[in-house]
Amino acid sequence: MKKMNFIINYFKRCRIPTKQEIREYYPKYLLSHSHPLNKLFHVFGNGLTWLYVGCVLFLSFFVSPMFVIGLLISPFVVYPMAWFGHFYFEKGKPATFKQNPVLTKICDNIFMFQLLISHKLKWDTRKKKNG
16 A cells, blocks of 8 residues: 555656756755766666667557557666665665656756766766865
8 A cells, every 4th residue: 555655646746847946956956966876877777768768669650559658667767777876876765756756857867867978067076075
C-alpha cells in the first residue's frame, strides 16, 4: 500500500512548470548536483535516454507504430543511474522524490545536460575544504 501511495503522489506532482518556477528552482537543483561523478551519471543516463527515445521513434516509424508505447518508460531509463549518483556520491535522495518530476527532468535535461556538454557548467562544484 505504501508503494501505491508513492506512485499516486508521484503522478499528482507531475505538471508542466512555469518559466518562473524553473528559474527559481534551478539554483536549488544545482546545489544537489555538486559531485562530478553524480553529474557524470546524470549525463550518461540522459544520453542513453535520448538514444532510447530516438530508437523508439525510429522503430515506430519504420517497423510498427506500437513501439510508441515504449516512450512511456523513457524517463525511467535515466533514473537508475541518477539515483545511484545521488545515493552513493551526494549521500542524499534525488529531488524527484520530493519535487515535481517534470520540473526536475527539465532542469536535468535542458540545463544541466546541455551546460555540462557545452562546458558552460563546472563538473566539480563541491566546496573545497580548508586544510
